[in-house]
Amino acid sequence: MDLSGREFVSESLEGRELVPGTQVRLRFGGGEISASAGCNSMSGPYSFEGYALMVNALSTTEIGCEAPLADQDEWLARFLKSRPT
Numbered sequence: 001m002d003l004s005g006r007e008f009v010s011e012s013l014e015g016r017e018l019v020p021g022t023q024v025r026l027r028f029g030g031g032e033i034s035a036s037a038g039c040n041s042m043s044g045p046y047s048f049e050g051y052a053l054m055v056n057a058l059s060t061t062e063i064g065c066e067a068p069l070a071d072q073d074e075w076l077a078r079f080l081k082s083r084p085t
Contacts, residue, residue: 001048003028016075019068024076037076039065055080 010024018024022038033046033055044058058077065073 001051005029019072022069022072033080035076035080037069037072039063039069040073042073042077042080052083053080054083057081 005028007025007027010018013024019038025034025036027034028046031045032043033053035042035058040061040063042058042060044055047054058080060073060077
């Protein structure tokens with residue numbers, strides 16, 4: 001599956017409420033995923049196993065965010081690195 005040059009922006013999330021005024025953004029290009037959830041930026045290599053997105057490692061900026069935004073960034077990083085069941 002080739003997602004190079006594509007960007008996805010959340011319209012809604014199931015099971016999680018975003019901090020007001022924020023969105024989840026995912027960008028794909030050159031074998032890398034870039035992601036943000038309102039404060040820090042994350043990036044790292046990705047691949048697919050069938051239709052499952054696989055992200056093994058993420059580098060992230062370390063902007064000192066308020067707790068709700070920091071928690072949301074941590075949630076997104078865990079979500080992206082989780083393995084589908």
